[in-house]
Amino acid sequence: MNSVTFASASRISSKSTDLPRATSQMRASRLAGAIAAYLGLGLALVIVGIPTYWVIIGALKTNREIYTVPSTWWPPNPAWSNFPAAWAAAPFTRMYLNSIAVTFVSTTLKLVNATFCAYAFAYLQIPGRNLIFMFILGALMIPEEVTVLPNYLTVASLGYVNSITGLILPTIGSAFGTFFLRQHFLSLPREVIEAARVDGAGHLQILWHVVLPLSRPVLATLILLTAVARWNDFLWPLVVTSKDTMRTLPVGIFFLFTQEGTTEWGVVLAGTIIVIAPIIALFIVVQRHLVEGIASGAVKG
Amino acid sequence: MQSIQVPRPTTVASPSATPAWSRDLLIFIAFIAPNVVTLCVFSYWPMIRNLWLSFTYWDMIAPEPLWIGLDNWVEVLTSATFWTVLRNTLVFTVGSVGITIMISLALSLLLNQKRVGRNLVRAAMFAPAILPGSAIALVWTFLLAPYYGLISQAATGLGMPMTRWQNDPVWAMPTVILVVIWKTTGYDAVIFLAGLQGIPRELYEAARVDGANAWQRFVNVTVPGLSPVAFFLTVTSILSSFQAFDVIRVMTGGGPVFATTTLIYQVYSEAFVGFNAGRAATYATILFGLMLAITVVQIRMVEKRVTYE
C-alpha cells in the first residue's frame, strides 16, 4: 500500500472524534454535490453515448436517409439489409477467422513472454537486469511505421507473407506487458515467495503456484488490452497480406471505405459494428476486473 | 494467500561457493531470451536499419539505396516543413494529453463517489479506448460531415457558419485533438480511478478531522496519492500521442496542406506517399530521439517528486 507523505499525516489522531451534527446547510450542500455529480455523469454518458448511438442507427439507414437533413433520430424503415450487404462486400467470414486466430495465438504468446520476463526482472537478482529492462522498455518508443517495411522483408524471406504466422510473428514481443506485470510482481508480498523458496520450490513452480494465482485481475486486464490491440491492428496486416482471404477485419473495413466509387455510409457503419462487436463482448466480460487489475499493475510498485 | 503443494525435499541444499545469482543466471536467460530476441529482430533491428537509411537516398524501387551522408539531415532540419511539423506535434501532444488528463481526473473523482449508474458510465467511457482508431475516425468523420453530420447540424443550429471541419486550416487540428480526447479520456479516468481507490481512507478521515475542506483534502491527500499514477499516465500518454496515426490518416490525411501533419504522419507521408525512404528515416530518427529525450527527462525530473513507499 502506498503511504502518502504530507504534513498532517503525523497528526492522524487515534482517538475517535465526534462528528458534527448534520445541519440543514450541510444537507443542502450535499444535495448540490449530488446534483452536480449526476449532471457530470450524465454529461459523460451523453458525450460517449451519442456518437455510439448515431453509429448504430446510421448502420440502419440507407444512403439517402443519411444525407437528409435534419436527421431522423430513429430510421423509419431500418435498413437491416446493410448488415448482410457489409458481410458480402468482403470475405468477412474468413477475415473473422483470421482475426480470431491471430488475436488468440498472438495474445497467448505475448502473455507468456511478458510473464516470464516480468518474473525474471522481479525475482531473479541478476546484476544488470535493470539495464536490460530499460532496453525492453525502449521498444515502446519505436513507432510501427518504422518497423513495418523491414519486418515485411524479414517475414518475406522466411516465406510467411500472406500467412497467419506472418501476421503473428512481429507481434509477440512484449514491452508494455512486461512493464505492467513487473510492477505488479514487485508489489506482491515477499514473504510468500520466500516461503516457497525455502520449501525448495523451483522458479517455474513458484510462478505457476504462487505468483500467477495472485495476479488474476492484472492478467485479465493485460489480456484485454493485448487482445484488443491485436484485434485492432491495422498497418501490419495491411502490409503483410495481399490476398483478401488472409486479411484481418480492420483492413477489411478500411477497404469498404473507398475513395473512388460511392461511399455507402450505411454499409460501412454496419461493417464497423460487425468488426467491433466481439471486442465489446470481451470487454463486457472483463470490465469488472478492470479497475482492480489496473490498480495492481500501474499503481503499485 | 494460497497454500502451496510442493513436495518437501528430504535434504536441505547446501550453500554453494558461487554467488547466489549465478544459479539463477541460466533461468534468467531462459526466461527473457524469447522476448529479447523477438524485440531485437522485430523492433530494434528495424530501428538500426532506419538510422542507416537516414544517410541514404532511396526511392524503394531501385535495387540499392544510395549513400549521401548528412544530406537528408541538413535538408530536413533546414526545411520550413520540419519546423511546422514539429510545432504541430507539440500542439497536438500538449493539447490532447493535457486536456485529457484534466478531464479524466475530474471524471475519476466523479466515478469514485458512490452514485447510481457509475459503473455504466465507467464502462461506457472506457469503451472508445478499445475500438480501432480507424473505426473511431470513421465515426467522427461521419459525425463531422458537413450538412448531415450531427455536429454540423448542431453547429448550424447554433448559428455557426457551415464549416468543413476537417478541411479547414483553423479547425482541422482542434478537430483531430478532440477526437483523440474523446477516445482516451475514459481510459485515463479508469486508471486514475484505480489510483484513487488505492489511497487509504484513513488519510482522508485524518484530514477531515484536522478541519481540511474539500479543496485542501484534494491538494494534500489526493494529489500526492495520485502522483505515481499521474506519472505513469503522463509518460505513456505522451508516448502514444507521438505515435498517434490512424485518426489523422482517416480524418484529415495530414491536411489541409500541413495543418495536421505531426512527426509520425510525416514519416508515413515521406515513405508511403513521397517514396523517399531516406527522408522518412530521418524524420523517424528525430521522432525516436524526441520520445527518448522526453521520457528520460520525465523520469529524471518528475519521478523525484512522485511519492512512493
Place this chain on the structure above:
Amino acid sequence: MNLRTRRGALSAAGLFGTGLALAACGGDAASGGAAAPAASSGPVKLVYWGAFAANLGKVQEEVVKQFNDSQKTVTVEHQFQGSYEELANKLTAALQAKQAPDMAVLSDVWWYKFYLNKAIQPMDDLMKAEKVDTKDYVDSLFNEYVQGGKSYALPFARSTPLFYYNKDAYKKAGLPDRAPKTWDEFVKDFAPKLKGAIDPKQFVFANGGYSAWIFQGVIWQFGGAYSDKDFKMTLGEPKGVQAGEFYRDSIKAGWSQSVKNDTDEFKQMNAVNIINSTGSLVGILDAAKGKFEVGTGFLPEGPAGFGCPTGGAGVAILSGLAKEKQAASMQYIAFATSPKVQASWSQQTGYMPVRKTAIDSKEMQDFIKTNPNFKTALDQLPKTKFQDSARVFVPNGDQILAKGLERILVNQEAPSTVFKEVADTLTKEAEPVIKARKALGA
C-alpha cells in the same frame, strides 16, 4: 476458464492448438511472382493486382471471372490492393521482398516510376505473338505507354475529367441545359444566376479531389503548363500564375468552395457543379437517381482556349516472369482490353473504351444514345493532350502540385510565391528521373 482443473487446461490447450492449426493451414508460401518455377501440368496461375473498389471492383472481378471461364489454360487470381497509390506502395514493398504479382494496374502517375526501374517489361513481342491488333487502340491512349519505341503497358481504365452539372438547379436558374462554354461565361453569367436561384446552403462549384489532375486542364486553358518535355518547370510563369489566381479568386469571389470530396458534395446536392473523372459517372448517376438530373459537358475553355488531360490506368506485366507466365499475362490483358470487354466495362463504370472498334460498335452507339452522359468523355477524347512531365514523370509530382494548390485554395496564398516554391521542389525531385532517363537512353 479455470486452468487449474484438468478440463480447463485441456480446453485451453485445445483452443491454442486450433489457433496453431489455423496458423499452419492458413499459410501460403508462393503467392505468384518471379521465383516460382513454371508448372507443367494444369492451367497457368497468374496473380493480378487491381485498384478498383466498391461498384467498380465488382465489375473488375466480373472481367477476371469471364476470362477464367472463357478458356482452360490460364487462371487469373485478382487481388485488390486499395487505391492506385496504395497499390503502388504495396508493389514497391513486394518487389523488394520478391513477392510481386504477375500483372498490376498502374495509373498515369505511377507506371513511369516502375518503368524507369525496369520493374515492368516491354510487351511488343508478346502482343505480336498474341496477335493483338495494336492499331485498333485509341492512338493517344496507346502511345502514352510507349518509351523508346516499346510499349510498357496497355490502357485499361481510361478517363477524362468532365464538367458535371445539376440540371434541376440549372433549370431553376433559367440557364440553358448545357455546360458553360468558357470560364468567362460561367463566372459572369452562370454563377450569379445560380447563386440567386439556389438554397443558401448550396454553392455553385466544389473544388477538390485529384486537384492536380483537374488543374492540369485549367492551366492549359490559360495558356500555361506545369512543365515542358525537358522537365523545365513552367508553372511559375505568368500564364500559369494567372491560372492560379483564377483558382484563388474563385474562392474569394464566393462561387467556389474547397472541399475534401467533391463527388460527395455533388451527390448530396450541396454543389451544383464539379469537375471530376468520367470514372465517377456511374456512381454519381446511381446516387442521383430519383433526386436530380445529372448533366455532363466539356471542360470550360479559358482565355487560351480548350485544355483537357487524360487520366486513369493501364495494366502492365512485371519483369522477370517465366516465358509461360508472360504469354499467359498477355492473354489476359488482351482479353481485358478487347473491344467486347471494353464496351461492357465502359458501360458499367463510365471509363472510356480504349478500342476504336468498341467505340464505333453498334452496342456502344446504342448505349450512348440512351445515356448521353457517357458520350461526353468520348467526344472530348480527341481534344485531349498528354499530361505534363511534372505530374506524371516526376516522383511524387502529383502530391507536390496538389499541396501547392491546397495552399492557394485553402490558405489563399499568392500563386506567384507558391508556384515558384513548387517549381523549385519539382526541379529538385526531377533530377534522379532525368539521370535515370539518360541511363536508359530515353
